[in-house]
Amino acid sequence: MSASFSTSAARNMFYGGSTFFFLIFLALTYNTEQQLPKRDQRAQLDNPAVVAGKRLWEHNNCIGCHTLLGEGAYFAPELGNVYKRRGPDFIKAWIKAQPTGTPGRRQMPDFHFSDKELDDIVAFLKYASEINTANWPPNIEG
Amino acid sequence: MQYKSQIVAKHYFVGALVLFVAQILFGLVMGLQYVVGDFLFPAIPFNVARMVHTNTLIVWLLMGFMGSAYYLVPEESERELYSPKLAIAMFWIFLVAAGLTVIGYLSVPYATLARVTGNDLLPTMGREFLEQPGITKIGIVVVALAFLFNLSMTFLKGRKTAITSVMLIGLWGLAIFFLFSFVNPDNLVRDKFYWWWVVHLWVEGVWELILGSILAFVLIKITGVDREVIEKWLYVIITLTLITGILGTGHHYFWIGAPEYWQWFGSVFSALEPIPFFAMTLFAFNMVNRRRREHPNRAATLWALGTGVMAFLGAGVWGFLHTLAPVNYYTHGTQITAAHGHMAFYGAYVMVVLTMISYTMPLMRGRAANSNAAQVMEMWGFWLMTIAMVFITLFLTAAGILQVWLQRVSETPLGFMATQDQVALFYWLREGAGLIFLIGLLVYLASFFKGEKAAG
Numbered sequence: 001m002s003a004s005f006s007t008s009a010a011r012n013m014f015y016g017g018s019t020f021f022f023l024i025f026l027a028l029t030y031n032t033e034q035q036l037p038k039r040d041q042r043a044q045l046d047n048p049a050v051v052a053g054k055r056l057w058e059h060n061n062c063i064g065c066h067t068l069l070g071e072g073a074y075f076a077p078e079l080g081n082v083y084k085r086r087g088p089d090f091i092k093a094w095i096k097a098q099p100t101g102t103p104g105r106r107q108m109p110d111f112h113f114s115d116k117e118l119d120d121i122v123a124f125l126k127y128a129s130e131i132n133t134a135n136w137p138p139n140i141e142g
Numbered sequence: 143m144q145y146k147s148q149i150v151a152k153h154y155f156v157g158a159l160v161l162f163v164a165q166i167l168f169g170l171v172m173g174l175q176y177v178v179g180d181f182l183f184p185a186i187p188f189n190v191a192r193m194v195h196t197n198t199l200i201v202w203l204l205m206g207f208m209g210s211a212y213y214l215v216p217e218e219s220e221r222e223l224y225s226p227k228l229a230i231a232m233f234w235i236f237l238v239a240a241g242l243t244v245i246g247y248l249s250v251p252y253a254t255l256a257r258v259t260g261n262d263l264l265p266t267m268g269r270e271f272l273e274q275p276g277i278t279k280i281g282i283v284v285v286a287l288a289f290l291f292n293l294s295m296t297f298l299k300g301r302k303t304a305i306t307s308v309m310l311i312g313l314w315g316l317a318i319f320f321l322f323s324f325v326n327p328d329n330l331v332r333d334k335f336y337w338w339w340v341v342h343l344w345v346e347g348v349w350e351l352i353l354g355s356i357l358a359f360v361l362i363k364i365t366g367v368d369r370e371v372i373e374k375w376l377y378v379i380i381t382l383t384l385i386t387g388i389l390g391t392g393h394h395y396f397w398i399g400a401p402e403y404w405q406w407f408g409s410v411f412s413a414l415e416p417i418p419f420f421a422m423t424l425f426a427f428n429m430v431n432r433r434r435r436e437h438p439n440r441a442a443t444l445w446a447l448g449t450g451v452m453a454f455l456g457a458g459v460w461g462f463l464h465t466l467a468p469v470n471y472y473t474h475g476t477q478i479t480a481a482h483g484h485m486a487f488y489g490a491y492v493m494v495v496l497t498m499i500s501y502t503m504p505l506m507r508g509r510a511a512n513s514n515a516a517q518v519m520e521m522w523g524f525w526l527m528t529i530a531m532v533f534i535t536l537f538l539t540a541a542g543i544l545q546v547w548l549q550r551v552s553e554t555p556l557g558f559m560a561t562q563d564q565v566a567l568f569y570w571l572r573e574g575a576g577l578i579f580l581i582g583l584l585v586y587l588a589s590f591f592k593g594e595k596a597a598g
Contacts, residue, residue, distance in 0.1 A: 007304065007370060010377035018384035025388050028407065032335065035401045040331035051328045058268025058326075059261065061252040064189020069398045070475030071334065072270050075176065075188050077558035078475060099183070106179030106559070109187050111253070128330055134405070136397035138472060138550045141557050 039132035044123075052117075053124025060111050067142075069133060075106065078142030083122070083129040085140050091125065092118045143505045145216040147223035152506045153233045154209025155499045159587065161202035161240065162492075166580050168195040173573040177566050186248065193247050193273045199487065200271065201240045204282075205233075206495030207316075207349075208289055210356050211309060213502050215293050218359070219300025224292050232288045239281040243274055265326050269333070271341055272323045279323055286317040304373035305355045305362075308380060312351030319343045331399035338394045345486070346387040346415065346457075353453070353494045354380050354422070360446050360501045361426065365433035375425045382418035390415050393465040397474055405467035412465035416458030419450075419490075426450035439504060439511035441520040445497035448528060452489025460485050460535065472550050477565075478542035485535040488527075496524075496586075503590070513593040523586025530579035534572050541568035 036042070044050050057063075065076040082091060095118060099107040113121070143149070171191045174181050182191075216223045223229060246255050252268070259275035261267045266276055274282070290313060297306050322339040358376040362369055392408025426447050437443065460482040464473040473479070500520065504512045511517065549561040556564070 005374070007374045007377065010374050010381070011304065014377045014381040014384070017381050018388070021385050021388045025391065028389075028392075028404075029335075032395075032400050032404075033332075036329075036331055036399070039401070040329055040399050042329055045328050054328060054330065055262075055265060058265060059253045059256040061189045061193065061268050061273060063268060063270045064192050064252075064273070065187075067475040069330075069334065071398070072475070073189065073192055074475065074477055074480055075172075075192075102180075104178055104180060106175070106188070106562075107183040109184060109251075131331060131399040133397045133399055134402055136471060136474065139555050141549050141555045 041127055041130045041132075044127045044130070047123060049120045049123035050127045053120035053122070053127075056113070056117055056121055057124055065108070068128060069131070070136065076108070078137060079125060080128050080131075080133070081137060081140065081142055083125045085142065088122045088126070091122055095121070143502075145222050147226040147229075148213045148216050148502075149506055150223065150226050150229040150233070151209040151213035151502060153230060154205045154212065155503065157233060157237050158202040158205040158209065158495065159499075161198045161205070163583065163587075164244070165195055165198040165202065166576075166583055168192075168198070170573070170576050170580060173569070173576050176562075176569040177573065189252070190247050193252075194244055196271055197247075197273065198240070198244065201236075203487075203491050203495060204316075205236065206491075206498070207313070207352050207356075208233075208236075210352075210495065210498040210502075211289075211293055211313060213498070213506075214309065214356065214359050215296050215306055216300075218303045218306040219296050221296065221300040224295035224299070228288055228292050232285050232292075235281065236285045239278055239285075243278045246275065247273075264324065266324055269326065269337060272337070282320065283317070286320070290314060290317060303369070304376060305359050308351050308358075308376060309355035312348045312355065315348030315351065316344060319348060334398045335395065335400060338391055342391045342394055343388070345491075346390055347384065349491065350383045350387065350418070351380050353449075353490055354383070356494050356498050357422070357426065357446060357449060360442060360497055361429045363501060364437040364439065364443050364446065365429045366435040366437075367429050367432050372429060375421075375429075379418050379421050379425060382414075382421060386411050386414040386417065390465075393467075393470065396467050396470055409465065409467045413462060415465075416454065416462050419454040419458035423450035423454045437511070439501060439517070441512070441517045441524070442497060442501040444521055444524055445493060445500045448524060449489065449493040449497050452485065452493055452528060452531070454489070455532075456482065456485030456487070456489035456535070460539075472546050473542065476542045476545045476549075477538045478546070481535045481538035481542055484538065485531060488531045493528075512589070516589050516592040519589035519592050520586060523582050523589060526582025526585060527579055528582075530575045530582055533575035534579065537568045537572040537575060541565040541572070544568070 063072040065073050067074060067078045069080040070078065095111070095113060098110050168191045171182060171186060172188060172195055175188050175191065212223060212229055255275055256267050259277050261276060264276050266279060267273055293310065293313070297310055319340050322336050325336045327333050354376050358372050361367065362372050389407050389411040392404040393412040395404035395408060427450065430443060430447060464470050464478050464482065504510065512520070544565045545561050548556045548564055549558065
């Protein structure tokens, strides 16, 4: 690099540039927070089943195999839209039937959920399926 | 080694390598579970193997960064470490906490772990990469604060160089952004939005400052090129990193419920993200070509050059492959993400830590460089691991393209599991490449025990 471009100029560019872009990031974050109420279905959080369902989702590390809105592990199906793909009764029956025990097949543990807990999980997945995800995933298969 | 207290780095490096072995073993378990679904079930379900695989990776890289900092900061500051005893104590606390957390993952159901560690009081668990129990998270904060106190005191009382300034900014940023791991809104969109403030702003932000400063330090040592030149490069690279990487966070905000304008910000800025990695590759080769001395540690030079190239390929090229919003619409959450993740972490962070270990370990063991035979062995480890990682990435990419086609593009889309059955061949090939990686790692580790006679 040319001698006219000094180390201190490079340093100032670093401090100035990263501060500037971080401030833009904060401004966009603020704007995002303003827009989210139109997109994130937050009214459903008034239903305690949805929050309880999210806690069950976390306490059983579902993200360790599944994806939710495309994030997580890629070992088991996307669940952000599973409510629309399968419906509540299938979801509950499926969870209760685990593990399938089919030799060589990927296995989901038996989490011993009560009927109330199954309803909570379904409420959470229904909430997730109604978030405005800009039309993702491309089709119902997730 | 110019300062006695630099020796504390050795603890961290040995601890890091032990966890590295655990990480790879659990990676192989997961790889096999992809094709033999009930392997080790129910003893080690996939999610448990994955938590161990990713959490040991994070912890060993953090240990590697800490060891690097404990070695680098005294030498750059031209004084002893503020408190070597504190550094050693924190190492043991960190290692024991990491070990207990892994034992917790393996021995009880995750829900039990969440209950006994009081996750209901402050729910932070069960989110990808941040699965650690609250008590472990608090432990990480305590260790990080003690570490930063120790280093900052050393820095403040000594010579302040660009390398130590950048490293400390990176390390403080790492600690500050980790605090977002305690943020877990019930609102799923907000949960995901701030989750990335740890995950993205770490690996595509502040960690790159640490990476840059370690690489700059090693390049000064092994090439003898003027500090002035290297420091200028370092500032240019990290400037490019942050001005592209901060708004590049947007490429994670396309489909999680955030406003659509993130598709533009995310696409434009992440398209620029390969530039700093390209600059880093140019930097490493440029400095080695302009070298003013033949450093006897040729293995360290190889690792430094390899870091530039592989970070550019994994983080730069494989990242760019799927960050444009119209492409990401189809690839989001597929094996393409896994392919990118593997090569990016290996190329950028694993390799830079191994670069530092390669340069400093012989010095901490009382010699300028290892014997020729040991270096040859280390370089075999380098090539086996690196080539195996290239193939792991290629096989996962193939699996990902096929997955996108069958499940999302085809006129008669298949379900997830039916698609997985169709791509099984590539998972088998990936597992084979993973075995080669393990062999490479064992060869690399064996090089530490090869011949005591010093070269050069």
